[in-house]
Amino acid sequence: MASFAAAGRDILAAPPDEGLHVRFLGSGSACWEREPRTSKIFRRYSSVLIDGSFLIDYTWMAADMLPDGCRPKTIIYTHSHGDHYDPKAAVRLGVRDVYLQRGWLEDARRDFAKAVSEIGGEAPTIHPLDVCVPFSLDGYEILPLPGNHWTGRPHEQALIYKVSKHCADGVVRLLYATDTSGLMSTVFFHGFTKKEPITAVIMEATGNPLQKFGALNISHSTASTVNEIFTSYLKPGKGRYMPSPGQPVYLTHIGYYEWGQKTFDDEMPSGLALAHDGLEVIFKPIGKA
Numbered sequence: 014m015a016s017f018a019a020a021g022r023d024i025l026a027a028p029p030d031e032g033l034h035v036r037f038l039g040s041g042s043a044c045w046e047r048e049p050r051t052s053k054i055f056r057r058y059s060s061v062l063i064d065g066s067f068l069i070d071y072t073w074m075a076a077d078m079l080p081d082g083c084r085p086k087t088i089i090y091t092h093s094h095g096d097h098y099d100p101k102a103a104v105r106l107g108v109r110d111v112y113l114q115r116g117w118l119e120d121a122r123r124d125f126a127k128a129v130s131e132i133g134g135e136a137p138t139i140h141p142l143d144v145c146v147p148f149s150l151d152g153y154e155i156l157p158l159p160g161n162h163w164t165g166r167p168h169e170q171a172l173i174y175k176v177s178k179h180c181a182d183g184v185v186r187l188l189y190a191t192d193t194s195g196l197m198s199t200v201f202f203h204g205f206t207k208k209e210p211i212t213a214v215i216m217e218a219t220g221n222p223l224q225k226f227g228a229l230n231i232s233h234s235t236a237s238t239v240n241e242i243f244t245s246y247l248k249p250g251k252g253r254y255m256p257s258p259g260q261p262v263y264l265t266h267i268g269y270y271e272w273g274q275k276t277f278d279d280e281m282p283s284g285l286a287l288a289h290d291g292l293e294v295i296f297k298p299i300g301k302a
């Protein structure tokens with residue numbers, strides 16, 4: 014795992030072709046607001062910065078985790094829950110473009126207009142996304158896939174994303190999957206294709222990460238759920254999931270438990286690794302050591 018983590022590295026200075034750089038700005042689920050920030054186990058709401066360039070989800074909690082001088086202009090949202098979507102935080106950041114699922118487009122327009130009326134600034138352009146319809150973003154190809162997660166908005170489908178990047182030595186294809194109870198069959202067959210296998214995975218483990226039985230929560234996964242998926246049908250190296258050797262599946266969107274990182278790491282099944290706020294990972298193209 015150590016060769017994939019580059020703690021403390023200036024992600025903006027990394028060569029763009031080396032791989033796909035992910036900085037976890039937050040690695041927690043919605044329940045961390047009650048925990049004091051001074052607590053050793055505190056986690057911010059889940060958010061990632063890709064190549065110092067764009068964000069997947071972003072809230073007020075993640076603002077202090079952006080690298081100095083980094084002001085991404087684009088946010089891709091997974092869904093409308095408050096631990097992922099925060100219009101005021103996006104307007105404060107000066108974001109110009111946001112992408113979200115078409116079913117809650119009008120709600121989002123209203124939310125951003127309200128945010129601008131309250132704090133000033135400019136509303137970003139909102140781009141609607143449809144399940145399984147890819148789009149291009151500054152050289153990345155992004156495929157929205159359905160998450161198995163109920164948001165409470167009747168026309169909204171929560172999304173997870175396959176982010177593909179062509180590097181000098183091959184392609185990195187990252188699946189970023191919060192919030193979702195397991196993976197829907199569409200994701201298995203349309204996302205993890207043998208022609209374009211996924212090479213890196215970040216998935217949620219909101220339920221008790223040490224829970225022995227899998228998907229008891231119908232809207233979220235546990236470490237056991239993830240472990241079952243990636244030790245069975247999507248076993249690494251079997252054609253649909255082709256990670257670099259030794260590269261773990263990173264778990265994020267961790268629920269509230271009074272256990273420290275060390276306890277988690279000691280008991281985590283091999284092949285899984287727990288993310289933490291500020292963790293930086295470089296996902297390399299297949300075949301590159």
Ligand SMILES: [Zn+2]
Nearest residue numbers: 042043096192
């Ligand atoms: Zn969430």
